Amino acid sequence: MIHETVVTTVTPDGTPHIAPMGVRHEGDTFVLMPFLPSATYDNVVLTGCAVVNFTTDVRVFAGCVTGRRAWPTVPVHKVPCVRLDDTLAHAELRLVSINGDPQRPALVMQCIALCTDAPFTGFNRAQAAVIEGAVLVSRLAMLPHEKIESEIAYLSIAIGKTAGPREQQAWQWLMEAVNVFYARSAAAARVSTEEAL
Known part of the structure; x- marks a missing residue:
C-alpha cells in the first residue's frame, strides 16, 4: 500500500x-x-x-x-x-x-x-480530491488534455459538496496552475504556427 x-x-x-x-x-x-x-x-x-x-x-x-x-x-x-x-x-x-x-x-x-501530534477528525472527500488533483498537476505535460479535463470535472464534484476553506484554497491553486499551463501551451502553439507561415 x-x-x-x-x-x-x-x-x-x-x-x-x-x-x-x-x-x-x-x-x-x-x-x-x-x-x-x-x-x-x-x-x-x-x-x-x-x-x-x-x-x-x-x-x-x-x-x-x-x-x-x-x-x-x-x-x-x-x-x-x-x-x-x-x-x-x-x-x-x-x-x-x-x-x-x-x-x-x-x-x-x-x-x-x-x-x-493531533487527533484525527475523520475523512473528507474534498481532501482526497485535492490530492488527486495535485497528482494531475504534477503530470500536466505527460497526460492528454482531455484526460485532465475529465478528471478535474469528476473531482470538482467532491470539492463542491464537501470542501472547507483549506480544500477550496488548495483547489483554487491547482486550477490556476492548470489554466496557466494550458494558456502557455496555446501561446507556444500559436507562435509555432506563425513561424511556420
Whole structure:
C-alpha cells in the first residue's frame, strides 16, 4: 500500500525541504522512492534521515506542486530534521540502504520514532480530491488534455459538496496552475504556427 504523505528533509546546513510523496511502509520499515533528480534524495543521502508527515492539510500537497513550498516546520527529537508544524502524526526515519535504480532509487529507512501530534477528525472527500488533483498537476505535460479535463470535472464534484476553506484554497491553486499551463501551451502553439507561415 502507498500512503500519500509529505516528506520533510534538511540540507546539511539545516535548510528544510518539503515534498509530497507516496511512501510504502510496513512495521518499522519505510521506503521512499523519489524520481531523480530530487532534493529529497540528495538530502537523505547527505544527512541520513527524513521525516514522513501524515497530514490532512491538503494545501501542503497543492502548494508544493504549484510552487508554494514554505510551510512552518518544527524540529523533531530523534533525528536531525524537522516536521510540519501542522501534522497529525510523523515518523522520524534513518537511512538503512539505497537501491541504486538510476531513475527512481529506493531509500530504505528505519522508523526511529512514530509520534502522534493531533487527533484525527475523520475523512473528507474534498481532501482526497485535492490530492488527486495535485497528482494531475504534477503530470500536466505527460497526460492528454482531455484526460485532465475529465478528471478535474469528476473531482470538482467532491470539492463542491464537501470542501472547507483549506480544500477550496488548495483547489483554487491547482486550477490556476492548470489554466496557466494550458494558456502557455496555446501561446507556444500559436507562435509555432506563425513561424511556420
